[in-house]
Every structure is written in C-alpha cells, then in structure tokens.
Amino acid sequence: MNAIDTAIRAAAADINLAGVTKAYDPQTIVIPPIDVELKAGEFTVVLGPSGCGKSTLLQMIAGLERVSAGKIVIGGREVQDLEPKQRGCAMVFQNYALYPHMTVFENMAYSLKVAGLAKVERAERVAGVAKMLGLSDCLSRKPGQLSGGQRQRVAIGRAIVREPGVLLFDEPLSNLDAQLRHDMRVELAELHRRIGATTVFVTHDQMEAMTLADRILILNRGRIEQFDTPKAIYHHPASVFVARFIGAPPMNILPVTADGSALCLADGQVVAETPLTGSFQLGIRPEDIVTNGNGAGRILKAMLRFREDLGSHSVLAADLAGSVIRVATPFGVDTADQPELSLNFPPSRLHLFDAETGRVMADALGA
C-alpha cells in the first residue's frame, strides 16, 4: 500500500544530492560529484549549455538513470536505489512523450491505473486536474488532435495528477513557438504557486530561467557554476561563464590590466580605479553602458561598427580597444549616426573576474 501511496500522492519534499556522480562509461565523467540542496516547494531551474548534464541530473533524481556514486535523498528517504515509481516524482518531457494511442483522459489516468487506483477515484482526480488546466473539453481526444499548447498541458496534467512531491521538467517548452512559450511560462508559474510541489525545471533558455525560478542552478560540464536567485545571478554573476550565459545580448567581457591604481583597457584607456594589480577580465552589460558620454564614470572612446534597430531598442556594435562590444540603447533614445561614440561604464555596474579561473573578484572595485 505504501507503494501506491508514494506513486500517487506525496507532500512537497526536500531534495538532497550528496556527492552524486555520473559516468556513462568509466572514461567520461558526465557529472563529477556534486552536492545540492533543494528546499521543499522551491522552484529550481537548471540552466546550462547543451550537453552539460542537465537531463542526466534530472533523470538521476527521477530514477531513470542510475547514479554512479553518491546519495539522493528525497523527503528524508534515500532513493538512489529505488524504482522511479517509488520516488514520488513526476516528470514532463521535452517532446511531451504522450501516449499517442490513448485519449487525454487515459494519458492522465495511466499512472493511477498502474498504481491500482479505483476507477471512480481516477476519474475524479483527472477531472480535477483537467479543469485546473483547462483541458476538460478535450479529455476524450487523442494527443494527435491537440494543439501544441494543449499537448503541453496534458503532459503537465499527467505529471501532476499523481500529486507528486517532486515535479521534474526537462525542457518542456522548447518545442513551442515563441508566443505559446510565453503563455505557458505564465501558466507554469501560476501552477507552481497552486500545487506547491518541489520543482526542478531544466532549460537552456535564460528567459525561462529568469522568469520562473526561485533559484537558478547553472551547470557547466556537470559542475555547478552558481546556484542563486535570478536577480543575484543577473546582477552578481559568479563567473565569466555565468555572466556570458545570462543576458541577451550577453555581457561584454574585456581583458584589462590593473597597476594598483587604475584599471586599463588593452589600448590604455582607463576604466576605473582599483587597488588591485594583475590581469583581469572586465564585464559590463550592454544595457549598463551609457552612450553620449553623459553618465557616471570615465568617458571611453569607441568606434561604431553597425547598429541593429529592434524597435523597442537598438543594439550598437562598437570597437573598443580592439574588442567588439555591444551597447544597448534604451528605447526612446535616438543615437545620431556618427562613427565615434563616447561611452560611460558606470563603476557600480562593472564586474571583475579572475583572468585564469574566470571567477568573480568580490568587491574588487572601489566606487
């Protein structure tokens, strides 16, 4: 009876990964030992480039992939050796993986049926979830007769009908077109508020990550680069990797040298004061750069290469000290089309990273 219970109802649970490792074959370690703690009810987005191990991580939590070493604890139970159905997790797949031969109802009820839940109860639960997801009218249709958004919702419905303690999503929105994607994002956020399951959401779309996550886990080759709130990750990236990965257009990264007093670009222009010495990488977001030379900080000279006018704002590409940087002009601001630009890098918006490791230098800049 216990099996049925976790299979079809569980409270939102903490997830602890301790030293979890994955190697598909002894040579290639996909995930080196990592430790993560996800709080019950939290919405965690796992973000990272393709092939970094996001899906692998998720599948280890789900029980679809064995851990090579380490422990996975869900709601206090060690689960790494349990079958998927015993872990109280549900999962939504990238291409939905709906059963094409079953109706929407049957798709959603399948796990309940396998768990041995009585027919009446099944119908009740599915009806409830369908209503919540606005699927009540298509319960008797097959997945092939649904729109992309509806399929998405069925996939989610199938997962949450089990009332799992943990909800796992593997790039569930990546097959949708932009509009639908936006709508589903909003729906997902609301859904999470309502059902409160601990949620792990894999994506490589930073927009999704920013808008959905309580915390974002950024993976790079199986290693955790940063695990923090979206705001912190955006405004205080822990490494060049994170800085470059989040934000579009991405943060500009320039090689700089410091002589104990000033931070200089490759061509000698001084960007800011600093007590440090050595080589570093300087980061600044395109939208933090002030054009026309009337912002805070020193004035830097750059040459305009081209501009892309996106309606709501423009992106300028400019040569600065031998690097190409991108500058986003806020909407409304019309820059004159002259080749020479005067730019300000507001000191409060500067990020300084170690030239070797790429990790951020905490509080390294005065001002």
Next chain:
Amino acid sequence: MNAIDTAIRAAAADINLAGVTKAYDPQTIVIPPIDVELKAGEFTVVLGPSGCGKSTLLQMIAGLERVSAGKIVIGGREVQDLEPKQRGCAMVFQNYALYPHMTVFENMAYSLKVAGLAKVERAERVAGVAKMLGLSDCLSRKPGQLSGGQRQRVAIGRAIVREPGVLLFDEPLSNLDAQLRHDMRVELAELHRRIGATTVFVTHDQMEAMTLADRILILNRGRIEQFDTPKAIYHHPASVFVARFIGAPPMNILPVTADGSALCLADGQVVAETPLTGSFQLGIRPEDIVTNGNGAGRILKAMLRFREDLGSHSVLAADLAGSVIRVATPFGVDTADQPELSLNFPPSRLHLFDAETGRVMADALGA
C-alpha cells in the same frame, strides 16, 4: 548560351509583381491579386504568420510554383512562364535541401555543372565563395558531417555561387539555435552588402525582419498589410494586425470610444483628446507606457497582476479597464511592488485604429 548566362551570372534586378494571384484549387485563393515592386539590390523581408502565403509568393518568383494569374517581371523580362533556371534567381531553403550524397564542393558546383561551366571555372568560383563563407576547409565533406551553421552557409554558398540577380531565402534561419541565428543574421547582412543581389527573405521572426530588411512586406492571408521600412512599420503600423505582429511583447490594443472630444477606455477613464466620434481600437507599445505617473499625458489607474523580471528590464502585466496590458519598464528602473499602478500613455505614442477594418486612423489624435 543565353541560358547559361542567366543561369550562372546576372545583375541585381528589379522584381515587379502585377496582379499576381495564386489558388492551389479554385475554392481556396491563397494569394489574391497583389502588386509589389522590389527595387534592384533591395533587401526585402516578407513577414507574416504561418500559412499566410510567404513561401508561395517566393516560389512563384522562383518559378517553382505557377502563378494563377498576373505577371512577374524580373529585370524587365516577363518570367512567369519561364522555367526556374531561366529566371536568374537562386534560393536558400528552410531545411537547406542540401544534396546529402554530394560533398560540399559538389553541392555548390552543381548548378554550374548543370549549366555546362568548365571544370576549372567551377572550381574557381566555388573556391571563391567558399572562402568568403569560411567553408574552404570543409569542401570535401558531406552535409551530414557539418554543423547546423555550416550547412546553412553551404546552402547560401550554393545559391550565390551562381551570382544570381535575385536571391530568395525561405526561412533560412529557423532551424538554428538562438546564438547561431544571431551570428548568421549578421553574416547575411554583410553578405548582402557585398554581393548586392535583389534579396527576398521570408521569415516569421520579427527580429530578423527588423535587423535585416531595407523594407518589410507584411502579409496577412495573402494580402499585403504594409510594405515599408522597419522603422516605419514599428513606429507607424498601418493596422492592428501589423501593430500586434511586430514588437515583443506586442503592442497593447484596447477598445476605446470617442465622443468628439475625449477618447475613453471601457471603464470611462479618459486617455486623450480627440475630435473623432465612434468606437476605435487604441494601441500603445508596452515600452511607451510610463509608470509611476510622471510622464506626459493623463494618468491612468491600473492594477498590477504579476511581473516578470528579465534582468535587463521587467515586464508588468496589469489590469486596465477590463483588459490585460503589458508594460515594459526600462532597464534600471525598479518599480516598487505595489498593486496599484499609475500609468501615462504619452499621446505621441498612441495609435488609433478603425474598430472594424483595423486600419490606422491617420493623424487622428491631437498632440
């Protein structure tokens, strides 16, 4: 010999469509008679929702699809009854349509070979184009061994190696990931500057349209909604359709009534003055709305529903007079999290559309 000539070398040419119509079957007219004039060397982007007839239009120009009526004139020649190869057009397909059994070199050289160009010349031309596209190293590979971006470039190379007067692109970037897409966009723009062929580029991605086009042709169910520069289209949309279609998040459209003096929202709040009377649709872009009630124009009260923080800026969703509107806060501006918002709709940023036809009311608003 003339055949060879147009097949493998042509000057950039005007394209004139006069009364061009397409019906796959007599019942469903996909494209009602349209007239368009594209100038030699111009980069035209055709934009529109899926199924609106973009590909059909392109294929009629290319000669892959017969016109049901009307004339197509390319470089002064009437071509609607000519074979594709006689029209001096080259085309890049959405899925590249590379010949999988031929090497990159053979793919690019194929049209030259068919046209009977000598082997040496073929090699020369292909080498030139390959160099320009950075493909010199992969000439002997098969398409299956290339990355997405490389395939894309081969497809383009295959088209331009013929030095066509007209270059046609059918959603060439839609299969690429965001990063690559951005890079290819830049490459394409530069390429066009270099070879100068009249270019027709089909997409349904407005970002592409905005950044690439000299002029954008917006199609809606085969009809031309607007044909103008990106700026004009963004700032002066000719219809609700265009207004909604361009910009992300899209322009807010609200039903309004005018009583000869004031323009009122559904709940009676006055937005602006107007000499008109009747029902209209009011449009305003999310980024044109000023929050905190300190911009130009009257103050409107709205209730915040939720906000999405995108790092560079935030998007607020708010209830206004029974409709949901989106407001984009410029980056840097931190709005306090209070449910009641005071908004300004700067009169210069308002767009007024006919309630029935959805066409813009020119100069309808004072201010």
Next chain:
Amino acid sequence: MVENARSLNFATGLILLIGMAYILGPLYLTLTTASHSYEFMLRNGLAWYPGDQLVANMARVFTETRIPVQMLNSFLVALGNAAATCILSVLSAYALVYFRVRWAGVAFALILATIMLPLEIRVITTYQVASNVFSPLNALLDVTGLNDLIAQIAGVPLHLEWSVLNTHFGLIAPLVAHGTGTFLFRQFFRTLPADLFKAARMDGAGPIRFLFDIILPLSRTSFAALFVLTFLSGWTQYLWPLVGASTPDMQTAVVGLARLVPDAEGTVPDFPMVMAGAVIVSIIPLVMIALLQRYLVQGLVLSEK
C-alpha cells in the same frame, strides 16, 4: 513536382500505362480463359474476350477438385503463419530492443541470418527435420554422450519422435522460422521516442505493462503490415506445402492448382478450369491487398530504414 511539361507527363503516363498493361494483361487473359468452355479453348486456344462460362468453370473447380478444402488449408496456413510470425516477432524484437541483455547482438544476428537462406534452399533437410522434430535433440543427446547416461539409468537410450509432416503445424512452423518480422519490429521500436519509455516508467509501468499498454497498441500498423505480408506469403507458398503435405487434403490451394495441370494426363489440360481455379485461389489475397494495401505500403516503408 516542379515542371508541368505536357510531353513529360505524357511519357510518364505512357510508362505507367505499359506497366499496368503488363500487370493486368495476364490477369485479364486468366479471366477471359476462365470464362470459356473447354471446347472453346480446344478450338481457339487463348481467349481474348470474355465468355459466359466463368461461373460454370468456377462451379466445376468447387465440385471436381480438392481446391475448396485446400483453400481452407491455405487459409489456415496463411493465418497461422501470420499470427505466429507477428506474435513471436514482436516478443523477440521487444526483448532485444527494450532489455539490457548482453546477448542481444548475437541473438539478433542469429535471427537476421534466417533471412538470407530461404526455405527453398534448405528444403531437403528441413523436410528431414520436420519428419522428426526431435531429431536435433536426439543427435545432441547422442553426441554429448548424455544418451549413454540415460541408457544406463533408464535402461534404454532416449529417442523421441514427432513428425509434423502432413500436419498444419508442420506446414506453418518452417515458414515462421524467418527473421523478417523481428527485423521489422526492431526497426519500428527504434523509431519510437525513447521518452515514451521513460514516461511509462515514471508512470510505474513494468516490462509487461509497457508491452501491452504502450508498445502493442502503438505497433498496430506494423502489426497489420506484417500480418498482411506474412499472410500473403503463407498463402502463396509453394515448395514447402508441396513437400510438407503428403495428402491432397492437407495440401494448399496453390499446390492443388499447380497439380490440376498434370492431373489431366492424356488430355489437353482443362485450362479454363485451371484458370478459374487460379482466379479462385488468388481472390482472397487480392481482396486482402485491395483492402489493406495501405498497411502493406506502410509496413514496407518501415522496413526500409
């Protein structure tokens, strides 16, 4: 297609017309010949136009030959072949694709090899084996010396005998020992998204449930295609039923039909009746093709990958 040139379409049409004539010609002549009397055939030979004896000739096939009961045999053989092939293939393909077994490659190779050597090549020894299905086992017992052991314990060596000749089972079994079905299903299973498997596991389905709830329903078209194919192949078999069945009442209709010709020794074969027989014998498979051609095509398309 791109061009719509009239001459091209004309040439294409002509080719297809010739192709259809090639296919339909013999069928038409079969029908016309079947619709004339024996005497007419003796006088005129091949009939180019239909006559009025079709029904009469068919009636004679039913009353004068064993073809009716042989049709029943054909039907049982075809059905048995189709059903057994479908079931065994789906099970073995399922095991090879969805389980982590080290011997999967070897097993698949062993199965695939059966495609290469048609029954016609190995008919002599297949016949010997069919005449005693246990002969391989007996040989094994002898060779391994196990039989000496058994002889010591039981007093007599073990020698089992079971001839399947002249039984429906015997007619069917060697036809089923053919790997195409397994190959087809394996290809099909591999085109199913891997996530489907994962989803089912998340939903708590084990191997048996997954097979019955997910795999089998999804394989319906492949099943239908393989069923049609193996049914047709069972129906149209010739050599094996010819040797595997020793009595006319066990033989299949195709064999019976071929036998109609020499049966008439001393007289000119009754071609109208033979042709009427040919029509009757082919009618079930032809109807099947007409009805299920869609599945047939889909099934064959699959097997290409």
Next chain:
Amino acid sequence: ADIEFWYGNTGNVETAIKAECDAFNAAQSKHHVTCVGQGSYEVSMQKAIAAYRSHNYPVLIQFFDAGTLDLMLSDAVVPVQDILPDVKWNSYIAGARAYYETSGGKLFSQPYNASTLLFYTNKTELEKAGIAKIPTTWEEVIDAARKLKAAGHACPFVTDGDTWRVLEQFSARHGLPIASKHNGYDGLDAEYVLNTTFAAKHLTNLVEWRKEGLVKLNADTKAGNYTAAFNAGECAMMEGSSGSYAASAKAFEGKYEITVGMAPMYQGYERHNTLVGGASIYVMKGRDQSEVDGAKAFLDFLRQPEQQMALTAATGYVPVTNDVLDAIAKSGEGNSTKYATAAIGIKSMNQPRTEDSRGIRLGFYVQFREVFMEETQKAFAGEQTMQAALDRAKARGDELLRRFEKTYKGVKLP
C-alpha cells in the same frame, strides 16, 4: 486393423485405385485401408523415404519399377514372398516376376498396376492416308509416317522421348543391354553401355525423323503432351504405356478407331520381351503384426482375378497372373475393347527372354532417367548430336553408379 496404403498415380488410374480400396473396405470388416495418393511415383518414393526415416510410415507402399534396386537394398521392406509364403507366386507371368525377384527367385513385391509399352494407332487417320496395314516395324512406321505427312497430317508419330519408352523398352525388346552386368543384375559394379548399342542408332534416327516432321515430341504438339495429342486425334501413332489405354479409348469413342499392338521392331532384330512397367506394392518392415495381417488381406484382395480385371478395364494396366486371362475369357467379354491390352500386353512381356531383358537393376536409376532426358532433349533441340548426348549420359550415369556402389559398400544384391 486400420492400415494405410500410399500410391503415386493420378487421374483415372487414381480413381480406379480408390475404387479398389473402397471395394476392399466394403468386402470385409476386419480391416480398413486408407489409400493416400502422393501425386507421382517420384514424390511418393521420396515421401516414403522420409517417412521411413522418421519411423512414421504406412505398412503398404506402391513403388515404381525404377526404384526396385533402392528398395531391395534398403532393408526397409519385407519381401512379399516371406510374408505370404502360401501364395502361388509362380502364377505370376515370368515377365512381371523377373523385374521384382531376387537372384534366388523370391518376389520382393507384389506387382500391382503393371504396364508395358504398346504401339497405338489412330486407324481412322491411317486409313484416310491410305495406310491399310498397321505397321509393326520401325521401317513401316516411318513409311506410314511419310504417307501421313504427305497427306497433310501434322503429327504422324508421337512420343515423349521418355527413358522408359525410348531406351528401356526399346533395348529390352531388341535384346540390347543398357548397362553391363545384365543391367546390373549381376552386381553393383555395372557400367552403362547404352551409347554403344543399336539404341544409339534408333535415338539418332528419332532426331532425324523429328527434323523431317515424322516424329513429334510433347512440346511439338498443340496439346502439349503426347498422349493428349494422340487422344485428341492430333497425332496418328504413338508409343505409350498400356496404362493409358482406357483414357485413349474413351477419347476416341465415336470419333476414331483405335488399335494397340506390340511396339515396333527394327527389321532384322528378333523380338524379345518388353519389360513390365508401372509399379508394385511393397510391405514395409517393422509394423505391427495386426497391420501386417491387414496388409496381407489387402494384397490377397488385389490379387483376385476380378480385381485385376477391374483395374485393367478401368485403366489399361495389364493383369499379371496367369489365371486372369482365363477369367477374362470366361467372363465372355474376352474381345471387349476394355480388355484389349490384357492379351497383347502379356504377349509382349512373354516374348523370348535374354539376360538383358529381365529388367533394370541399377543404382540411383531415377536420377539417371533425369540425366538421360536432359541430355537427349538437348540433342533433339540440336544443341548436341544424339551420340554425344548418349556419351554424356553414360558418363554421368556411371558416376551415379559408382557413388551408389560406394554408398552401399559391402552390401550384397539379394
């Protein structure tokens, strides 16, 4: 007991066999025989072999003449004479006995549907062409053929060139061996000699005559088959088994007059006996006594004169016990056409005997028949000379004999 009996015939012969089985079952209630047709002599034999190997065979099987040696060496059958010692076996005519008895004179099998080669003519057509006398020699046959041809007849003489007809029966009645050691009767180490005897000349003649349009083969006839062509009136003369007489007579009814006589001889050759053809019944080894009892009863039943007469009447097969001719005579229908083959057939088989006309006792003989047909067909088609064909047939045949000898190394002819 319930017993099974396998046979290989088809057509009206099969009908007659079934009738006999039914008659047996009706005549007594102790035994029941199920008669199973196998389609042809060759297939029947192969099925018997496989059935025997799998210990799943009937007690009675009919085998054709060509399989005699294989069966004698098989150790799979019990000689009928051992099983039924009390039967008066010497009432069988010598011609039939010779083929199926051991060197010790013991009958191995009970002759059943015995045939021999006869000469058929369409008297009506011959007369039309002005031929009054039925030919008895090849010279006359060819003479008649020329006349027929001159009279516009498309197919004067027809044969299928079958080994049994053109080689075995021809050699026997002309006193020629086809292999040394008296066609193998004296040992497994025999060799073919067919390419050196007068048979070679005859076969060469056939080729010439065919070129001349006097002789036709199966494929030259509209009917596609020599008996069918004869029966349909397409061909005027044929050499054929007595077993097909009934069918021919029936086909001729009301249209033509048929004659049967002994097969033609070359002038200057003394006529010897023709061989018994068709098939005989063997009792298989290792069945229960009760089945053997049933088999005995059935064999006894078939041996009865009435049964033999019935078979003869229905098919043309020749009765082979001496008492049957008397019985026919007694029945008062002695001159009825339905018994036409009985007297002439027996007469043909009772012609003076030589050591080379006893029968054929050669290994893998069925395969040799195929070889002979293959090679001579090539000769008829003009791909090689008849002599070359026979030389090749001999070479290939000897190969078979040697292999047979080796396969049965150490086994003695019974």
Next chain:
Amino acid sequence: MSSDSNLFSNRWLPVLLVAPFMLLIAVFFYAPVFQAFYWSFFLEQPFGGGSIFVGWENFARVLSDSEFWEAAWRTIIFMVTASSLAVAVPLILAVAADRKIHMSLPARNVLVWPKGVAGASIGVVFAFIFNPFVGVLAPLNNSFPGIWAPGIDGTDAFITLVAAHVWGGIPFNFVIILAGLQSIPRTMHQAAAMDGAGPWRRIFDVQLPLIMPQLFLTLVLEFTESVTSAFALIDTITDGGPGGATTLLVYKIYVDGFSGYDLSGASTQTAILMVFVIILTAAQFLFLGRRINYER
C-alpha cells in the same frame, strides 16, 4: 543504448520472450542447415540404412561436376537478369508513379496486385499464355513456325521464367522504391530545379542517389526472393527443361534430393549454395551497404 534509462534490466524475462522464436529457428532453420552440412560429408543411404563418412569427397565431386557448374551459372544468369529486371522495371515505374499525374494513383494500386498471386499460380498462367500454339505468341508462330518454342528451346523457356518472375516481383520492389522516392523532400527537387536540373537529370543526380538505401534493400531481398520464386515458376512452367536449360540450383537440389533421393549430393549442393549466398550477401553489404550510409 547502453544506458539504463532506455532499457529494462530484468534478467529472465527477455530470455523467456525470445525463447519461443529462438527454439523455432533452432529447430526449423539451424537444424536443417546443420544437417545439410553434416550430410555433405557422408554418403547417406536413402532409407537411413547407413552412412559412410567420405570427408570432402562430396564437395570434390560436386565441384568437379559440370552439371553443377552449369546450374550454378544458370542461377547466376537468372539472378542477374531476372533480379535486375525485377528491380529496374519497378524502379522505372516508381519514378513515373512518383510524378503527380492522373495515372499514378491507379497505377500505384494496380502495380501491387501481383503480390497476391502465388508464384505457382503465375507459373500456371504464364505457361498457358506463352504456350507456343495457343498463347499470345501463337500468331507469331503461325507466320514463322518454331520461332517461339519454350518446350524445345532453352532460351525461350528462360525468357518465360524471367517474364513471370518480373511480373511477380514488381509489387514489393515498386512499393519500397516508391516509398523511398516519396521520402525525398520536395525541396530537394526544388533546389535541383533552381540549380537548373531538368526532370531527367534530377532522376540521375538526385533521385537515384537518394534512394540508394531502398535500392540496396530491394537488391538484397530480391536475391533471396528470386530463389523462392524461381522454384515455383520452374516447377510449374518448365520442370527444369528443356534439356535442363532452366534447371537452376534450387531446382536441381530439389530434383536430386526429392526425385533422385540423393541426400548427400543434394545436401552438398545445398551447403555450397548456402556458402555462396552468404558470401554474396556479405559482399553486397560490404561494397554497397557501406557507401550509402549518409544522413538526410
């Protein structure tokens, strides 16, 4: 594939699932194959009275037998002519039917029909239709007597077999090739048209190269199919004649084994044929299979 996420890890269940089929092919495929090889080293008495081990002697004999080589040669000729026609004709038809014209719909249907007609039935029908006296060619024979004589002339008999085989082989190959052609994306044609290639040129430059996998498949299967179909056709049309002109190896094996009850000889030929087929199939895979493995 080795990952557990795609696979069940039960140990005995898969064995249980494969076992019935494995048992079946063990008994009805591998045992006979083994038996054939076994017998080919013995001289086997037909009635099982005894057998003598003769080592490679059977092979030596068969391989030095000109009949065997003639049959083998005829088999190869049949496979080459009949099989290539049985692929080429459907190929032409499929290329034609791939074009969207009125005729292609009925053609796609009609061309599949022979699949329902058994080889032996085809044989019976073709034997009659090509009968020199009453068949379709009878008028020809009336004007030029003897010009068409499949009962006498080996070549004519061979032609009849090939015509019948191609007739029966069209459907399967047609469907596979057509499926291949239809899986070629439309844009591929369009691209080639833009490159200036006309329909004829596209057949050779685009369509044929792209349906190589299908062509390969049909060739491999046609190979075994020709063996199967050949037997039924020979047995119903020519009986291997005239003069052995249509005795292919399959038929020879059958005749030697079943009519001549020469088990050792037939088995030896079977064994040789098997080795031959295996080598040929392997060669096909090696030489053809490797070249056509590109992605779309």
